[in-house]
Amino acid sequence: MDYLQTISQSTPIHNAIRLIQNLPLTHKLEEFYKRASRNELIFVGAAAFVTLYNLKAYVNAKRQKLNLPPYVPYGLPLLGHTLYLMASPFKFVDWCNKNYGEIYDINLMGKTITVTSKKCAEETFKAESNDLSLNEGIVNDMLHLNYLFTDREMILSSKANAVVVRAVLTSQRVPLLIPTIQEGLERGANVLLKSNEPTIVKKPSIFFQNYVAYMSVGSLIGEEIATNTEVIQSFAQFTGDIIGNISYFVLLPKFMHSYILPFLQTSYKHHHVMEKYVMPMIAERREKQRLAKEAGKEDELERDFLYGLAEYVHVDEDGKETLFSEEELAHNVLMIAFAAVHTTSTNLSYCIYWLIARPDLKQRLLEEINRVTPGKARVTHQNLLDMPFLNNFVRESLRQSVDRLAVQKKVMHDYTYYNGYQVPKGRMIHTTTRQMNFGETAGRSSIEEMNPDMSNNKPCSAPARDFLTFGMGKHLCPGRFFAIQEIMMSLVYLLKNYDFDTVSGKKPHPVSSIANIAVTNCEEPLVFTPKN
Template identity: 40%
Template structure:
């Protein structure tokens, strides 16, 4: 375009504006408030439809799954999810099949259930990425940690977890977990014979941190209250900011993040306390090597991280390793605490289940609460295994995972997901099938999973994921949950603090599962 064409176009636009602006001003003065609201609403609706039309045109070349109709402007299908997500998801699956598109707060997402749901869960990260999806787009974890920590968290932590807390290695953490639990009980519970725990979530998260810090991070900081508190609180500090980030456009985030850096302190704490541990372990290993002695390395996650060799043959620095422990906390504390809470609330809500677990504990460990627990004890508690598996199964999100499509993804039925779109899987429906709607507490049946252990994934048990990215921390998480339930029930009777039953699973936004936060009464068992 030449300069003259541009200036002519500008002149024409200005003329049109000059012509119509007095007319707009006079129309505005003579129009009533209701008419203005109506016109404004209609304009908004048209803009919304125009945006959808443009978006639809840009994806016309794909073989897209059916789009569920009846989306409302701006909120899409969110209100239906909020109202009764299980029923809405059932209705969509019946009407549109395994894969379909819905709009959540105006954003189109692909929902995959059945076989397609399994395919989405198993997909390679080159196609469907958790890191680029919920982790960066919803949790904005990139504001809390730097690029190297991200790299360690997503590419090194899975390798280390598979090596350090595998099914075979996890029994050796029993003693450390029990020690941490004892300290947790002492630090977090009142010494009185009977009390009501008003904030059980705080207790469960801190307890998990007490058990995990000595076993995952290291004995050296096993009773360091600052590290334990930071390990427990990191995830909550990240997630607390979500509503703020969601309500402010992404371009403005960099202006507000400096004021929302509650998570910054965790980086400082890890550098201060964990980096010296890394240095001193490395120095001890070097000194032993110089003297020709064998160095007895620790057997924890931190050791796995500090020994990890990068493709260029070097190790991560002490500070980088220290920062990376925050991502161990991120992967483990909230997930394990929530599932421990689900289990505890089922036990609180179902006295029959509690009684059956107690009988099993007494038959395996005996009645004396001073008898020390061993790994062999709880290997022989099949009923408790079933309760844990069923609680974890029931606690799945209705719509889960939120992986972002990085390259066109094609399901085996031919339907496609274009790059940039988020894929949600119907985990609760995958787990529970047609009984996903079941909400009555009395209908929870621990025997439903048969004899499969709580760490074995299957088509109807996807809470730990599926395929290549199946959670490598599940053996450790289940060990912590199991030990906690046994010790809690040996020492206390746990009951609801009010007459209304605590519903173990609650849904945020209608589709994200979280545990009840109802207070729990603890009554010390007599010796």
Template identity: 50%
Template sequence: MNYFDTLPIDKYVPIHKAVQLIRQLTMPHQLTEMYQGSSRKQLCLWGITMFFALRSTINYIKQKRQKLNRPPMVPFGLPLIGHSLYLALMPHKYLDWCNKTYGELYDLNIRGNRITIANGKMGEEVLKADSKDLSLDAGLFTETQFLHYALNSKTLHLGTFGVGKIAKFVIPNPKVPRYIPGIQAGLENGIRALLTEKVNVIQNPSKFFQDYISYVSVPNLLGQEFSLNKEVLHSFAAFTGDILKNIPIFLLAPRSLHPFILPFIKSSKKHTETMEKYIPPVVLERREVMKRAAEAGLEHHGLEDNFLQGLIEFVQTDDNGNKFQYDEKELAQLVLLLAFASLHSVSLNLSFCIYWLLARPDLEEKLTKEIELVFPGDQQAITEDGLDRMPFLNNFLREVFRQGSSNLSMNKKAMLDYTFSNGYQIPKGSSVEIAMRQLNFGTNETRSKVEDMDPDMSQNINATAPAKDFSSFGMGRHLCPGRFFALLEIKMTLIYLLKNFHITTVSGKRPKPCKRLLGIRIMNSEDPLIFTAKK
């Protein structure tokens, strides 16, 4: 006799009937047989399946208990994976259907998580929202890029407020042209280090573009002390690559399993050690120069203005109103954060440019002719005046930035119960994705084919200028402050590479310029390339 047999039937009728029903079922015996006859891998698969089912059930119960006016949940979600399969197989058509059917705000179930999707005016509202309400850093760093596994929370917090402010001071549009000579020197150093043969086969294009942009960015952002420091250059480039390689793993695995996964994936520890080896001595040396200049009553210390110098001089105020500056080890980690923020976007969009030109020989021909017209023959020096006389390059880049937007991006996190201007509400902790491609084109299907890519649609509008049909750099107060410097790097790199190399795919086939992870996140092509020197 067990516990249930002792219960008064008249008081526990539902429980008693449930127990009787369970006793009549053969399921327990079937489950036992299934367990005994399953391999370890099969059991692991069953465990993961049950985990997702349990998490979805818990989320459903929580949502039912909340009394907020939630956006409509799109129906027809599949068990366990929700709407993820639709997004993976037909992202453009599916999102266009959702936008048309459910309006500017609706919810999707993506891998067991309820995500609010914003498009149209609601998408613009999310882009412009205050970070205290909808935080890009809390959502992007932790929910999408998982950067908090590589850098400590203090560094991320300091970087959130410091890096953007320093960028506005160090690399605003009026100051960007002064970096042209330094970028030119970096381009030449990169060629000497990475493309040393007459014919260079690049099997890993992402790594190549990251390494090359590192030669361009490091001396201009950190200082000429690091222009040929291979360890710093490598970590500045490889840190981004290591983080990106881990993202698909973290996206596919339940968050509760992340601590068990971390020991088996690419670690950023070696990059932190490199930066802590080389950055602090330079920081201490510069602070000593600043100290001597201040003691001598000089107005300026004479040090070169660059991003690292801006970080050194930046004064932060804590919650109690006390002022402080970053110490040298914090600055070493912030350099890695800077590497991720700057090098990732530049190398990614540079890759898009190259593959678009390879996919569209007509565009490559137009750009090559414009380069030859502005910088003819053996002229290698790129000038500000010359860049201003290249309208096709500007229009091409603006179109590439449009095409390079993810179907769903930004992933802001609600820091409190948030009410949209249309009356819909989401609870604290919710994730909000922006239908970025829809904001850039009107519908996801617009110019989605390789043949439809059309730089002329940009009509000579500056490639960094925000507009209602161009949100790649953000909107309002949250516009990317480093976009002017990034654009200059990409322009000069494209010109320099096309003047000096014939670029083709190893396969000889037309590549797909942009790929999307699970139909959502934009990724560059990895088709191997051949760089053949023209001289």
């Protein structure tokens, strides 16, 4: 209090107060305050707050000294444009695209983001990762996988996984995995679904994650571990743990993340499973590779993902080689587990719910399946090629499943787009992927408008300007051949062997959303009834 008294007795402060008191505006404000009603004061206060809020954003933009994209007006204090997206996402995004062009800024939950469409969106997809980083934008800033893995393991994941997947899961090799995938999906169905009575699936996301884990483990890391339930459960549960944590990270400020981590995830349990079962496999493969090399012979190991990972050596820009330990490689398998299980299970879920919501599509697909693979015959690669409607249906489901604002990339340094607009370092870049898929965000957004014939027999794995679900350019998803094959084989098997519907019998909305902003799969409980 003594300090405050000393300050209040300061001559400069006294002079400043006297000057403010003598201003004509001061007297007018005092008179307004005396005669104004409570509602009028609230209105004026709110208007002043909005003015200062927008003035602050304007001043900050001017300080950047960059040719920034146009800023969409009418943002609300603190919330920005969030409520517009929540209330009418399709119309809002289309209105912004129409009025502000290929690149513009909006405010989402108090943070300014840059939105790109058309050529700017294509540039966002194709940009080098040291310019616009998907790894920083999604892996670190949204999923926060950097909390769960060491710096070396994060480098391993960002450098090795795409290289190894491109080498071992090519369009030529993936068809060879069909027998292993078939055994896995049948094993998963036998474990997860009852053979002589209906099975009610109360938590579809968890069900599909487990189902895909059974399919994927044998093909990705070795048939010798395809029946190991601990590894299969870790594949599935790690994915669920990561997705379940996202909402907490979004709602809480970053400085609080370290305090809540012990209560959120169980990743280290999954680390121990990988160390127990996968680490010895990697050591064994490395030893066989070494012995074969010394003998001048070709090793006879299966060329799966684990094989490619075991022999991977990272070479940096200076030519320095880094060999990763068996423990680091085993932990990295969880990264692939997340990518494989999350992508495939989510999109398989979309397909199942589309078939329930559109019985006409379900009947048409079932007729094609029974014609090409009659009876109990297992599906072959040629069978899949002979099912054009299956291909078109899966492709349209994938097109429908993208976010209104997708592909969250982080700007690594001040970046200039082809049209001269500049985006500051640290900014998040989103793309209007759905608008690019359908011409406008609102295009074919109702359940009845879903039309597989619009794909015109274009392969699911082939990128196009109207099919950006798997990305574009050299950053195209390397595991898309594997994911698509698993989805198609699952649909064939499930349709031939089970009737499935919602427990309520109501028509579901296949693509749900969180606050109308981020899409997510439907969680309406399902019932699977075995045929025969």
